[in-house]
Amino acid sequence: MRNKEREELVGIKEIARRANVSIGTVDRAIHNRPGVAKKTREHVLQIVSELDYQPNLLAQRLATRKTLRIATLIPIGSAETSFWQAPLQGIEQARTELSQHGIVIDPYFYDQDSIGSFVEKTGIILQSEPDGILLAPSFIEESVSFSRTCKRLNIPYVLIDSDLPNNESLNYTGPDLFDSGYLSAHLASYLVQPEDKILIVNISREIDGHHHLLKKEDGFRTYFDKQQTAPAIRKIDIRKTDVESIDNCLSEEFRDTTGIKVVFVTNSRVSTVARYLEKTEKKVLLIGYDYIAENLAYLKKGMIDFLICQKPVEQAYRGIIALYQYLAYGIVPPPKEFMPIDIVTRTNFHVYRN
């Protein structure tokens, strides 16, 4: 490394000199802090824009002895699916990076099978008076109500993983579910002949009218609706998530229907379907969701053909960064930040970044 003078960038000192005021006044003018005469402020801002002054972010954060506190609320990882480890990893990554910058992140978790736990945690978070909140919502009604409260209390919040109806969050960083279903159908279209059948499988304890899974199904069906020729599409909703129930439902379907060539599972539970197909030695192609250990095992074996993945680690990481940038520097993020729709196979999973 050679020593070299940093080229002379304008700082608040230079602005103060030109405006014939003190640096304190410049600071107040720039940040719209109270106690500056209108005329002075305008004069200073004039010079600021003339010189295209860019504040030194490092010095700014160094001088601001303020801790920003961000609360995160996501489902707790369960034995049934390790999916929620990924967002947590993204949170931890952001935490590590931002701890340098005087940001404290407090992670909270709720049980996806318990509305009560969700409501309880939102209460605790509100009491802690955080500067910002990151939320991965599950229970729509309660989440909407929570977001309204945040709005009222003037606490900015961002969403990840799935969006909320009429969402007014600072930002949503996550998948467009319809599009991912649409892409899955496009992939499936390469795998079938006109006479083949496709089976859509939804596995979830609650599959109501708004459910995420239905948006994916909708995208999937829409793709084929647009084609001149399309394979027959069957679908089953499995409302219990234990192995036995899933096996039973699938057995029934495969007994009644012949010619199923492709199975599309609308969430990360695709591994349970793969298990069934392996056990019963069915030769069908399988498309599902999410880069989690359970699924990767079957992907490697060739029992799962395609996994659609949407970078849950990065979703959480980006969500927090968006919040941080807003809180620290007032940078307003775009309202929607849709994640790429990644196709993971047994030949590229080894370099995938979740």
Add this chain to the structure above:
Amino acid sequence: MRNKEREELVGIKEIARRANVSIGTVDRAIHNRPGVAKKTREHVLQIVSELDYQPNLLAQRLATRKTLRIATLIPIGSAETSFWQAPLQGIEQARTELSQHGIVIDPYFYDQDSIGSFVEKTGIILQSEPDGILLAPSFIEESVSFSRTCKRLNIPYVLIDSDLPNNESLNYTGPDLFDSGYLSAHLASYLVQPEDKILIVNISREIDGHHHLLKKEDGFRTYFDKQQTAPAIRKIDIRKTDVESIDNCLSEEFRDTTGIKVVFVTNSRVSTVARYLEKTEKKVLLIGYDYIAENLAYLKKGMIDFLICQKPVEQAYRGIIALYQYLAYGIVPPPKEFMPIDIVTRTNFHVYRN
């Protein structure tokens, strides 16, 4: 935002107090600067490790009035392919971000069709005595020789886009070409029946023994070598890149060979093949490389089925960040950083991040 005291992190002041020395001495000890008694140094470092002291990076860079200068050398974008705009974009992104941190980035370009231009630019770069270099190599021999010079002059350098044989760079951030060919074959395997044929197309002015394209071809073939049944694989090398030459070669091949179901083009020139197939109304599936405007046009139309992409923007961005971290903080990056192998289709290109 609420005001809140930042929790008391240990700084060099606290260490100085405990060690009964001045903060200057602490600084010297921590950074192995000369002029500290061995005993003093050890004592200080002892306390440093006891307290698990983490330096404040912001303060560090603020106090270091040093400009780090990074030179980048990549091919210039040509009329024939817009590919090199992407790495340039990554460089610009890094430049914008790092300008805050006292880093200056000087981009240089060479003509991919002119060894002379490459050699000339490396000379200019060396004369400018940069603190670090990022290189996207094309001419293997000259690049190796340049990298040796950097080594000798003690200028750290990183590579992107393609690796060099026996590479001793600080870091390589880019694709594993073999793997991307392997993945392409895996995709192709879903698209063919045993009786179908696959055509590999290499288009490049120079296809010598080490060429990148051959590594992809190798990966592609290796996939099918491992299968029990495999389609027949044909291949053509097109050594001229004008439209007419390409059309002629393809015409010849399609005249002589029937039953070609899938065409695999080993680089970004896949759009020229798509053009030909469209014009001659051939109904084959097409796999190629790179997220560039020319290709996207055919992807949208359905003339290209899959584009393999490896985030060239991010490659350049990450390469520079790796260099920066090394120069500024002595963080040694992993020697190889392989990019994900992304599959882009007409149903997910709209959310792809290059």
Add this chain to the structure above:
DNA sequence: CTGAAAGCGCTTACAG
């Protein structure tokens, strides 16, 4: 409404 001064956590001449 404004300025002078202290301080954020470091680095770096300078003096001894």
Add this chain to the structure above:
DNA sequence: CTGAAAGCGCTTACAG
């Protein structure tokens, strides 16, 4: 070999 002090570019009480 070591310490005291100035300074990086900001923010923020404090005083007037």
